[in-house]
Amino acid sequence: MTDDDFVGMDSETHLFRAGRRAPPVVCVTWARPSGRKGIEVGAGARRLVFASLERALSGGPVLAGHSIAYDSACWLATWPDVVTLLFEAYERERIVCTKVNEKLLDIAEGTHFEEPGRGRYKLGELVKKHLGIELEGKGTLQLQYGELDGVPLECWPREHVDYAVNDAVVVFRLLAVQEARARTMQYSLPDAAFQAAADFALFLTTCRGVRANGERVEALLADIRAKKAVLEKKLVAAGLLRTQNHRDGIPTLHKSVGKMRELVWDAHGEDSPRTPGGQPQTDRVTLEDLDDPRAEDWNEYSGLEKTEGSFVLKFLEAVSRPAHPNYNILVNNGRTSSYGDEHGGFNIQHIARMPGIRECLEARSGCALAACDFDTQEMRTWGEATSVIVGRSVLAERYRQDPHFDPHTAFAATLLGISEEEALARKKAGDAEFKLWRQNSKPGNFGPPGGMGVDGLIRYARSYAGLKWRDVENCAGCRMGRSSTSRDHTCFAARVRDTWFRQWPEARGYFAHVGSLTDSGSGTQVQLYSGRVRGGVTFTDAANGYFSGLAADASKRALWRVTRACFDPSLASPLLGFRPWAFIHDEAICEGPEERAAEAAEEMRRLMEAEMQKFTPHVPAVASPQLYRAWSKKAEPVRDRGGRLIPWEDRATAG
DNA sequence: GGCATTGGCGCC
DNA sequence: AAAGGGCGCCAATGCC
Numbered sequence: 001m002t003d004d005d006f007v008g009m010d011s012e013t014h015l016f017r018a019g020r021r022a023p024p025v026v027c028v029t030w031a032r033p034s035g036r037k038g039i040e041v042g043a044g045a046r047r048l049v050f051a052s053l054e055r056a057l058s059g060g061p062v063l064a065g066h067s068i069a070y071d072s073a074c075w076l077a078t079w080p081d082v083v084t085l086l087f088e089a090y091e092r093e094r095i096v097c098t099k100v101n102e103k104l105l106d107i108a109e110g111t112h113f114e115e116p117g118r119g120r121y122k123l124g125e126l127v128k129k130h131l132g133i134e135l136e137g138k139g140t141l142q143l144q145y146g147e148l149d150g151v152p153l154e155c156w157p158r159e160h161v162d163y164a165v166n167d168a169v170v171v172f173r174l175l176a177v178q179e180a181r182a183r184t185m186q187y188s189l190p191d192a193a194f195q196a197a198a199d200f201a202l203f204l205t206t207c208r209g210v211r212a213n214g215e216r217v218e219a220l221l222a223d224i225r226a227k228k229a230v231l232e233k234k235l236v237a238a239g240l241l242r243t244q245n246h247r248d249g250i251p252t253l254h255k256s257v258g259k260m261r262e263l264v265w266d267a268h269g270e271d272s273p274r275t276p277g278g279q280p281q282t283d284r285v286t287l288e289d290l291d292d293p294r295a296e297d298w299n300e301y302s303g304l305e306k307t308e309g310s311f312v313l314k315f316l317e318a319v320s321r322p323a324h325p326n327y328n329i330l331v332n333n334g335r336t337s338s339y340g341d342e343h344g345g346f347n348i349q350h351i352a353r354m355p356g357i358r359e360c361l362e363a364r365s366g367c368a369l370a371a372c373d374f375d376t377q378e379m380r381t382w383g384e385a386t387s388v389i390v391g392r393s394v395l396a397e398r399y400r401q402d403p404h405f406d407p408h409t410a411f412a413a414t415l416l417g418i419s420e421e422e423a424l425a426r427k428k429a430g431d432a433e434f435k436l437w438r439q440n441s442k443p444g445n446f447g448p449p450g451g452m453g454v455d456g457l458i459r460y461a462r463s464y465a466g467l468k469w470r471d472v473e474n475c476a477g478c479r480m481g482r483s484s485t486s487r488d489h490t491c492f493a494a495r496v497r498d499t500w501f502r503q504w505p506e507a508r509g510y511f512a513h514v515g516s517l518t519d520s521g522s523g524t525q526v527q528l529y530s531g532r533v534r535g536g537v538t539f540t541d542a543a544n545g546y547f548s549g550l551a552a553d554a555s556k557r558a559l560w561r562v563t564r565a566c567f568d569p570s571l572a573s574p575l576l577g578f579r580p581w582a583f584i585h586d587e588a589i590c591e592g593p594e595e596r597a598a599e600a601a602e603e604m605r606r607l608m609e610a611e612m613q614k615f616t617p618h619v620p621a622v623a624s625p626q627l628y629r630a631w632s633k634k635a636e637p638v639r640d641r642g643g644r645l646i647p648w649e650d651r652a653t654a655g
Numbered sequence: 656g657g658c659a660t661t662g663g664c665g666c667c
Numbered sequence: 668a669a670a671g672g673g674c675g676c677c678a679a680t681g682c683c
Contacts (some may be wrong), residue, residue, distance in 0.1 A: 257662080257679060274661065283663060302678095306664065309677055328674090335667080337674045348674050350666040450671035460671075462657085463664085511670090516671095544672040548667085552673095585667045585673095660681070667673080 001176050004031040006096075007052060007061040008171035011045075011071040012145040013366070018321045018343055022073035027144040027153075031168035032061070033176070039165050041153050048081050053085045053592070056094035063089065064175050064638020065122040066098045066167075068196065069203040069329075076204075083569045090200055091564065093193030098171055101178045101193045102126055103330045108187050112332055124275045130177040135170070137163040152553040162655050190531035190576035191553070195329055198556040201563035202327035202336065205580040208321030208591065212315040213630065214423050216305075216360045221316070224308050231301045238294045241301075257282060260298060263290065307352060314346040325349075326582065333541075333586065334532060334549035336556070348582050353633040359650060362630040363581075368577065368594040368647050369631060370601035372608055373587035374558075375622040377435075377551045379407050380451045385546040387618035388528055390509035396618045411466045412441040414503050415496065444496040450510070451543035457493045514542045527613050529553065551586060554615035554616060558608040558623075559588050565607060574599040582631075589631070598645040601625035 008031045014023035018587035028045040029050065056063050065071050072095070073083050089095050099121050106112035112326050124135045132561075139482045143164045148156055182189055233383055235241040238605060243251045264280040265274050267290050273281040282303075286296040317323055325348035328337040338349035351358055363369045374380075383396035397404045412424035416437055426434040443461040452460065501507050510538040517523040518539045525542045530553045534545060563580050565573035578600050579593030588608065592600055605625040612621035626637040627647040634646040 226673070277661065279662085281662085302663080306677075310665070310675095331673060333673050338666095339675055347666085350664090350675065352665060382681060447671060451669080452671045453669065457672065539670050540672065543670075548672065551667095569682090587667090656683100658682085660679105662679085663677090665674100665676085 001033045001179065003034045003036070003061065003174070004035070004559075005061055005501075006064045007032055008064050008077055008168040008174050008175070009052065009065045009068070009071065010144070010164065010167035010171060011065075011074055012075050014146040014149065015143060018324065019209065021209070021324055022070070022077040022203075023076050024149070025078040026149045027164055028071075029168040031165065031172060033172055037165050039153065039161055039170060041148075046462050048412040049075050049079070049082060050085065052512065053082070053089045053094075056089050057085070057092060061094075062193075063095045064098060064171055064639070065095075066126075066174070067199075067246065068095060069643075072205055073203050077207075079559055087564045087568045090193075090560075093197075095196055095200075096171075096175075096193050097196040097199060098123075098126070098174045098178065100199055101175070101192050101327060103140055103188060104189050104192055104532065105178060105181050105185070105187070106197065107330070107332055108185055108524075108533040108535050110534070114328075114331075123167065123170065123174075126174055131170065131173055133170065135166070151373040174272070185533075187533055188531075194459075194530075197560050198336075199329040201485075201491040201556075201560050201580065202583060204563060204567070205559075205583055206324050206326055206345070208579045208581055209324040210318060210361050211322055211364055211580060212318035212360050213362050214319040216356075216630075217312060217315045217319060220356055220360060221308070221312050223306050224312065228301065228304050228308075231297050231304070232298050235301060238297075240294060251446070255298070256444040257301070260287075260295075262296065263292065267292075283463075285459070304646055307354070307357065311346075311351055311357050312360070314340065314344075317344040318361070325582065332534065333545055333552065334527060334530075335552040336583065349584050355632070355634055358631040358633060360630075363591050363594075366594060367591050368597040368627050368629055369589050369591055370597045370604060370625065370627055371587060371589040371635075372601060372604040372625040373584075373621050374409060374551075374555070374608065375404070375624055377555070377586040377612075378449075378547050379445065380616055380619045381554070383549040383619045384548060385528060386504075386506040386510050389513045389546070391505045393506045393618070394644045395504050395506065399410075399619045403622050407445055408438050408442050411445055411500070411503055412438040413497055415441055415444070441496070444500050446509070448497055448500045449510075449543065449547060451514070452541040454493045454497055457497055461493065477585050495547045502632060513545065514539060514622060516547075517542050527553065550615055553584055554612040554621075555583075555588075557611040557614070559583050561607040561611050562588050562590065562604055566592075574603040594629075595625050597647070601627055601645055 010029050012026050012152050016023045025045055027039055027041045029039045030048065052063055055061065072086060076086060101111060119125060124138045127133050127135055141160060148160060163649065167229055223431045230542065232241060240256055241253045242256050256485065259293050260282045261280040264282060264286060273286050276282050284299050287299050324345045326339050326341055326345045328339065331337050338347045340346040379395065380399060383393050384395040385401055387396045409427055410420055412422045422440050423434065427438065443457060447457050447460050493550050516523060518537060522536050522538055523542065525537045527549045528546060537545060559580065562575065565571055565575040566578045566580060569576060574596065575590065578590040580588060581591040582589040588604060590604065591598060602625055605623050608623045609621045624637060625645060626635055627645050628649055630650065632650055634650065638646050638648045640646050
C-alpha cells in the first residue's frame with residue numbers, strides 16, 4: 001500500500017447528545033502509509049477535509065476511516081458547504097470504512113457475529129486483535145476535545161495531539177491487514193465503498209431522529225395499564241402472577257413461567273411441545289391450544305407487557321426531545337439492523353404494526369412523512385434469483401406480463417382450484433371467503449422459497465399475524481376446523497407446499513443449486529450483482545440469502561439515492577431539504593415540508609424503482625409512495641382529484 | 656447480588 | 668433427503 005492508495009483520517013469532536021448526534025468538529029487528523037501524518041484545527045481542518053475530498057475525486061488517495069460515516073456527518077454539520085463534494089466522493093467510491101470492511105470480511109469468512117453491547121467492531125478492539133496494540137485514551141481523552149475547541153494547536157497537551165493523530169495512523173495499518181485478509185480469501189470487497197456510503201445515509205437518518213406525540217403516548221400508556229390491571233387480578237388469583245419485593249422495597253408483579261409450564265404439562269403430559277432446552281413450551285400458539293381462560297389471559301397480558309416495555313415507554317422519551325434510532329449497516333445476510341441505546345434511541349425496525357402504536361410517532365410541526373415501499377420486494381428478488389440461477393422463472397414471467405401481478409391471489413386461486421380470472425373477480429368484489437384464502441396462502445409464498453418444510457410452515461402459519469389456518473373451512477381431505485390442533489394442520493400445510501412447487505416450477509432447480517452450494521453441510525454464497533460473499537452458509541441460509549440479500553442491496557442503494565437527493569443541492573431534486581426519517585428494510589420514510597411532500601414522495605418512487613431495477617433486470621420493480629403526518633401501517637396512498645398525493649388521515653385519531 | 660442464558664416475540 | 672432467514676429486546680430464570 002502506498003501514499004497513492006489511501007489516506008487514513010479521523011476527527012475529534014464535541015460530545016454528542018440527544019438532538020446533536022453529529023457534533024461540531026474540533027480537529028481532523030490524517031496519516032499516510034509512508035509515515036507522513038498531521039493534525040489540523042479550525043480553518044485548517046476545514047481546508048484539510050475539502051482538499052482531501054478534492055484529491056480523492058481527482059485520482060488521489062481514497063479516504064479511509066473507522067466509522068467514517070460519523071466523521072462525515074460531523075464534517076457536514078460543521079461545514080455545510082462540503083455537501084456536494086462529500087456526496088460526490090461517496091458516490092464515486094472514494095471513501096471507505098474500516099468497520100464496514102471488517103464486517104464484510106468476517107461475513108465472507110463465516111465468522112461474523114455481534115456480542116450484544118460488546119463493541120466487537122470498535123477501533124480499539126480491532127487494533128488489539130489485528131495489530132496487538134492497546135489504544136490508550138478511549139473513553140477518557142476522547143471525551144475532552146470539546147474543551148480544546150478554539151485553543152491554538154501549539155497550546156494543546158501533547159497527549160491530545162498524539163491520541164488524535166494515532167487514530168489516523170492505526171486506520172491505515174488496519175486497512176493493510178484487511179487488504180491482506182482479502183487477498184488470502186481472493187475476495188476484492190466489491191461493495192465496500194457502497195456499503196460505506198449506505199452507512200453514511202443511515203447515520204444521517206439516525207441524526208434526524210423521530211418525535212412522539214405526548215398526548216397519544218400518555219393515552220396509550222393509560223389504556224395499557226388499565227387493561228393490565230384487570231388481567232392482573234385474574235392472573236394473581238390463578239397463581240400465574242406473583243409479587244416479588246424489589247430491592248428498593250417496592251413489590252412488583254412477575255409472571256410465573258414455571259406455573260404456566262405446569263398447565264401445559266397438565267394438558268399434554270409427555271406429548272407437550274418442548275423448547276430446545278426441553279421445557280414445556282409456553283409460547284402464544286401452544287397456550288391458545290389449551291383452550292383455558294387462564295392461558296388466554298396470560299397471552300393477553302404478555303402482549304401488553306411487550307407493547308408497554310418495548311415501545312410505549314421508549315416513545316415517552318421522544319416526546320420532549322427527538323429519539324435517535326440507531327442502525328447497523330450490515331448483518332450476515334446483507335441486511336441492516338436497528339437498535340436502541342442509553343440515549344433514548346430504540347430499534348425502529350420492530351415497532352408493532354398494531355394500530356395505535358406506530359401512530360405515536362409523527363412528523364414535526366409543519367412537516368409530513370413521505371414514505372415509499374417496494375411492492376412484494378422479496379417475491380420479485382426470488383423471481384430474479386431463479387431467473388439467473390435456473391434460467392427460467394414463471395414468477396418473473398408473470399411479473400413481466402403484469403408489473404402489478406399479485407402472487408398471493410394467483411397462489412390462492414390454485415389452492416382453491418379456481419381460475420385466476422375468478423379469483424381476481426372475487427378479490428375485486430371484496431369476497432370475504434376469498435380474502436381469507438388469499439391471506440392464508442401468504443405463508444405458502446413466503447416460507448418455502450427459504451427452504452421451509454411442512455412442520456415449519458405450520459408453525460409459521462400459526463404465528464403469522466392476524467392469520468389462523470384453523471379458520472380455513474372446506475379444506476377437502478383435512479380435518480381443519482375451529483377446534484383443530486397443530487397436528488390437524490399437517491395435511492393442509494403439505495398441500496400448500498406441494499401446490500407451491502407446482503405453482504413455481506423453477507423451485508426445483510433453485511433448490512438443486514442451493515443444495516450444490518451446501519453439499520458438505522456449509523458453503524460459500526456469492527451474492528448476485530453486488531458480489532458480496534457469505535461463508536459458512538447452511539442450506540436454508542443460502543436459500544434465503546439470494547433473495548433477501550438481493551432485496552437488501554437494492555434497498556440500500558435506493559436509500560443512498562434518496563438521501564443524496566435530500567441533501568445535495570447540486571441535484572436540485574424535489575427532495576432537497578427533506579431528511580430521511582426511517583429505513584425499514586423495504587421502505588424509506590423522509591420528513592419535510594408538508595406543502596412539498598407530494599412531489600418528494602413521487603421522486604422517492606422514481607429513484608427507488610430505478611435503483612431496484614438495476615438489481616432485478618428480469619423483473620419489473622414497483623414501489624408505492626404515500627404521505628401521512630403520523631406513522632401508520634394502516635396508511636394508504638390518497639390522491640386528490642388532480643391525482644396529487646395528499647396526506648392520509650387516520651379516522652381513529654383524526655381531529 | 657450481579658451477570659449470563661433462555662424463551663418468547665416484535666419487525667422485515 | 669431435508670431444510671425460513673435476519674435481527675434486537677424484554678422478562679424470567681439459571682448460575683456463580
